[in-house]
Amino acid sequence: MKPGPSSSPAASPLVSDPPAPRRVIPIAAHDSALVTSLYQSEGKIYPRSVSGWFSRWRWTLVWATQLLFYGLPWASVNGRQAVLFDLAARRFYIFNQVLYPQDLIYLTGLLIMSALALFLFTAVAGRLWCGYACPQTVYTEIFLWVERRIEGDRMQRMRLDQGPMSARKLLRKAAKHGVWVAIGLWTGLTFVGYFTPIRELMGQALTASLGAWEIFWVLFYGLATYGNAGWMREQVCKYMCPYARFQSAMFDRDTLIVSYDPLRGEGRGPRPRGQAAAAYRARGLGDCIDCGLCVQVCPTGIDIRNGLQYECISCSACIDVCNTVMDKMHYRRGLIRYSTPNGLAKGLSATQMWRRVARPRVLIYTAVLSLVTLAVLGSLLTRAPFKVDVVRDRGTLARVVGYGTVENVYRLQIMNATEQPQVYRLRAEGLEGLQVVSLDRVEVAAASALWVPVRVQMPPAAIDPGSYPMAFRIEAGEGGGLQLLEKSAFVVPR
Amino acid sequence: MGDFFNVGWSWAVAIVSLVSIVACAVLLWLAGKAKVSAAAVARGDNTTGHVWDEDLREYNNPLPRWWMWLFLITVVFALVYLVVYPGLGSYSGLGQWSGQGQHRSDVQRMRAELAPLYARFTATPIDQLSRDPQALAIGQRHFMNHCAQCHGSDARGSKGYPNLTQGPSAWLGPLSGEHIVQTISQGRQGVMPAMGAAIGGEAAMSDLAHYVLSLSGSPHNEIKAFSGKKHYAACAACHGADGKGNKALGAPNLADNYWLHGWGEAAIVSIIKNGKSNVMPAQSAWLSPEQIHVLAAYVLSLSGPAPVTVGATALPARTP
DSSP states (O other): OOOOSOOOOOOOTTOOSOOSOOOOOOOSTTOOSOOOBSEEOOOOOOOOOOOSHHHHHHHHHHHHHHHHHHHGGGOEETTEESEEEETTTTEEEETTEEEOGGGHHHHHHHHHHHHHHHHHHHHHHSSHIIIIIOHHHHHHHHHHHHHHHHHOSHHHHHHHHHSOOOHHHHHHHHHHHHHHHHHHHHHHHHHHTTTTTHHHHHHHHHTTOOOHHHHHHHHHHHHHHHIIIIIITHHIIIIIOHHHHHHHTTOOTTSOEEEEOHHHHOSOOOOOTTOOHHHHHHTTOOSOOOOOHHHHTOTTOOOGGGOOOTTOOOOOHHHHHHHHHHHHHTOOSOSEEEEOHHHHHHTOOHHHHHHTTSSHHHHHHHHHHHHHHHHHHHHHHTOOSEEEEEEEOSSOSOEEETTTEEEEEEEEEEEEOSSSOEEEEEEEESSTTOEEOSOOEEEEOTTOEEEEEEEEEEOTTSSOSEEEEEEEEEEESSSSOOEEEEEEEEEEOO | OTTSSSHHHHHHHHHHHHHHHHHHHHHHHHHHHOBOOHHHHHHTSOEEEEEETTTEEEEOOOEEHHHHHHHHHHHHHHHHHHHHSSOSTTOOOTTOOOHHHHHHHHHHHHHHHHHHHHHHHHTSOHHHHTTOHHHHHHHHHHHHHHTHHHHOTTSOOBTTBOOTTSOGGGSSSOOSHHHHHHHHHHOEEEEEOOOHHHHOSHHHHHHHHHHHHHHTTOSOOHHHHHHHGGGGHHHHHHHOTTSOOBTTTTBOOSSSSOOTTOOSHHHHHHHHHHOEEEEEOOOTTTSOHHHHHHHHHHHHHHTSSSOOEETTEEOOOOOO
16 A cells, blocks of 8 residues: 555545445544645544553563663663763773774664664564554553553543543643653653763752753653653654654555455444344444444554554554454454455465565565674674774874884874773784884773874885885784784885 | 855845745745635545646645644744844844854863863973873873874974984983973074085085084095095084084084984085074964973973883883
8 A cells, every 4th residue: 555645534445345334433523524724733632541462562562662771771781881872982882892983883783774674574564663662652652551540541531631620630630741741851861871871860860960961951852752752642653753654665465464354344333232143244234343442542543444544553452452342242353453455355364474474575674684683793793892093194204214214103093992901012014124113012991092103114225115005913912812904004215 | 254245245145044034934824824725625525726737636635733833933943043143144143152252162161171180280390290191191192283293193203303202412402391391382493504605515515424424423434524524614613513513502413313304415415505494383372381381291201211101101212
């Protein structure tokens, strides 16, 4: 299905024959078939609470991601914060690794892996990221839970909002926003805690002695959390998020998506409980009893029975709620289920659909993702725990000392990526007779970089004037350690 | 604002900016009030009523109202920004912000932050400071930024640029903190007049050059050096009868093995013939007296008797 520009009730292409006339289910007060302005005040959506298999999965992921996010800054390794991005000192501590700005390639690798993983998951089963792991979904879920605890479920919330202001209403609203703001501030503090040691940060927060930038960023991320998860919600997915739109471009007809089975469901309509299938089929009814619960639970306020829509974040709340209805009616589950457009159109079985997962697009994504992941991991594991940059002195290309000995001066920046002081030994090679005559043994403090002037000499009249490629061999430790070879040039003057 | 040829440009920029912002606001206001045409409402197909090319109709996909408010906020922000910051032509803004001003205040803030550290350094005599690892680490960074371009990262200079690690004998002056401070802040000028006419002739200069070489025990032609000795009288006034130079005059020692302007007959003849003028530029314009104090300690340490440890680096010992 094309990523349509609208949420219009255009019928899904899966429904070829127009079924019985549809009742339009009011999603929110504003929702009508006709919009007469070029701007639209979006009505508030009151998602009904839902429980079920997919809902449990979402809550599992909420716990997993949030324990990780809130907990990680508190972990310690080597007597320091395990994950700390020290922007001022430009050192990035990730467990045992100390990364330098020169290691930016790993960030690139991580982003490429994330993009490929998104492509892969989306091609296989649609917007899994949106439905289960995206911070927007996760925080909205948490904020909705708070809202539900304080204001009650869908109907109570709607009634509270419609009712006049009262002490009870004020109290509930204040309590809700108070808890939201607290969660937002804690999120802001935690986020800043990835860049400023979190224990110091919390201490400063408790004694109200935070620096100006810390305050700014804590409030910035706190406000972003509060605003996006409390007020904006589905508006973020519909109008701000670029991923929402481009993920739809990765769907094909074998992608598993949350789908309503129109062949089984249409036509919709109420029927007495326990009526035999033959009886309601005879009246032109399918399995959909048109209870409207799938619309009420939808956090983006769409009707999944209209087919795939760009607003659908694949949260599967409608699957969960429809399954409970099917159970109550003693119908087969899965009127709304994960299925593929091909599966619905051709009536494929689950096994047949799963077999189609192994199609070229998915296999290529998997292969590329595995290759990139292996390359990044391999490179990270075999990364030399130090780096060297060689910079030739520019003011003086070469000089003659004594009776014709040629001397070149270099500056070596030695970056120690370990958390212990290290000794490095320097050698010049690549030309006969080349020799480091300044100190060839350098000690660099833990996680520090040091500029070292190095003099290299060549015996008199050994070679003709010109520029010759040479290299420095830098060895960690007192012998037998890891070695790096850094290329440079040696100039012999005329 | 020097980017503009004349005042007209400033006005043009200001007018174009303001008209654009106002036009955006008006467009927002008009679009916010616009309604779908009655015909389209009657058709009931959610189009805007805009029909083009006979039957092309525009689907009405309304923007959320809050988005319009965001646009309005950007309009207000732009106006406030243009009042406070420079942006409208040459108007400098209520906040009087400028890139240079920002730089100046950043520099001032850093100086204020470092003031206690430098106060301790300036209270310490330079020769004592030249053994303080923290001062040397800072001094080395100043050296790398301001001195290494000519004198080299290792301070050993090159042809025309003095080697600063030579030890007391090779300095053209007393090796003292005060002397180094004076050299760094005010610069130096070294002048040797052209002596070609006074010596007379290529052969005489060649002989003299060999005599000069002999002063330091460098390889030379004994016969030429012997005949060159008589010409040396012209040099002795400054460089001394024994060739050991004169620090008060800034005349280099010719009897040591340090050759600032090149070694060998050709280089020496060239200097005798053409003279030499050499300049070390004054640094006081961009280095504060406190910074020069610390830098001088570092330079002094380069000629020190023992290798000095800076940070974690052992610096090269003086040449044997």
